[in-house]
Amino acid sequence: VEAKVNTLGVVYERGLIGTYQSWCEAMSTYPRTYDLIHAVSVFNLYEDRCKMEDILLEMDRILRPEGTIILRDDVDVLVKVKNYIDEMQYNSRIFDHEEGPLQREKIMVAVKQYWTAPASSPPQTTS
Numbered sequence: 001v002e003a004k005v006n007t008l009g010v011v012y013e014r015g016l017i018g019t020y021q022s023w024c025e026a027m028s029t030y031p032r033t034y035d036l037i038h039a040v041s042v043f044n045l046y047e048d049r050c051k052m053e054d055i056l057l058e059m060d061r062i063l064r065p066e067g068t069i070i071l072r073d074d075v076d077v078l079v080k081v082k083n084y085i086d087e088m089q090y091n092s093r094i095f096d097h098e099e100g101p102l103q104r105e106k107i108m109v110a111v112k113q114y115w116t117a118p119a120s121s122p123p124q125t126t127s
Helices: 008-013 052-062 075-087
Strands: 034-040 063-074 090-095 105-112
Touching: 034 052, 052 063, 052 075, 063 075, 075 090, 075 105
Parallel strands: 034 063
Antiparallel strands: 063 105, 090 105
């Protein structure tokens, strides 16, 4: 919503569906969930308006199991995000910018795991 450049045309031209939203507010997604979230500098954009944890929880809520989040942001921001996202049971990795390792902007790819609660063991009987 706060983007300075409208890039949705590129998304639509490729036959995909995209949307802008304010990450400080819950997004109505019923009955859909999403396979991919791509966000550029979203944590810097909302730095003084909402908590990083709240943005990540909203992303987690709308992303289906085994879905992917691609984040581009400052390396210091992504290291903090990685700590949270790993605790949320995602597999994540930070990659260098396409212009090389000396760029402060990095790319993080995180995949939401499909997990279930462990099976409960049958009750013990005593004779």
